[in-house]
Amino acid sequence: MNVEQFADFMKVQRSTHTAQVQQIEGQTRQLKENAERNGAEAQVKRITRCDGSTTKSLRHWFRDIDLSIPYTDRTVYVASQTSEGPLRLELERYLANLNDRKTATWPDVMQHLTTTFLSKHEADRLRDEVEKIQQGAYETASFYGRRFREAADIGYPTNGRNVDQQRAMLGAYLRGLRDRRLVERLVREGRPKDFLEAQEQMAQYEGDEYRLHRALNGTAPEESQEEPMEVGALMPRPVRYTEVHPRWTTHLCGLRQARAYQEESLGKKPTGNDRGGR
Secondary structure, three states: OOHHHHHHHHHHHHHHHHHHHHHHHHHHHHHHHHHHHHHHHHHHHHOOOEOOOOHHHHHHHHHHHHOOOOOOHHHHHHHHHHEOHHHHHHHHHHHHOOOOHHHOOHHHHHHHHHHHHOOOOHHHHHHHHHHHOOOOOOOOHHHHHHHHHHHHHHHOOHHHOOHHHHHHHHHHHHHHOOOHHHHHHHHHHHOOOOHHHHHHHHHHHHHHHHHHHHHHHOOOOOOOOOOOOOHHHHOOOOOOHHHHOOOOOHHHHOHHHHHHHHHHHOOOOOOOOOOOOO
8 A cells, every 4th residue: 555545545534533423423412402302391291380370379380490400491491381371471472582582591581570470579578478487386397497498499599599698597497496495505506507507407406305305204205195175165164153152042943942042031931832842
């Protein structure tokens, strides 16, 4: 093989190699696109459809779409496919006004829909809802923490919390706890930086209380089994007349015996009829 033949051979090899690389890259892109498409379709099936008719349903829909973080170009597609009615109409109108709808990002879309469908005071109202959450009488700190976290994620979106908001959430979480003794211990010993750290520490403290009770009593602490009070227990008991005036038995014997007692007190001999005789 002379020099020219070798050069031609190498040229063919390079061309073949380039074609193979391009083919592999194309297959890789196709596989990635298929994976993203399948993931988007799976999210579409998972997310409950929303028409924006109620604030609560819209907020829950926002939260479900947020679960697709990190955002991709498929996120807006998921939002479009899971919206309906007025919400779908407004979303499509927004996308149609863009030069290229593929450039739309979910944060921008969400901001537009928030401005369109929610009140300007919606953020304040949602944060007030966080303040109202209280731990139930038979609710563990873990379950209460889960409810609190769900409300906090809506009232204080995770992608924009500042130091003041973290402090406000921590205060609301502590005020909602039922066991004030554990709250005092949490503040004095744990000194949590945010409510997530406080939630973990409170779960640990509850575990300590459980193990301590078991060690001292030999049994696990039982939940209160108090039955609800009957209606009768709440009604005032009628006071019988004889409890105030024992010798006056009007409510038991009738007017005849009451009159017989009066005559006897006056020194009169009661008649048989007055004594209730036949």
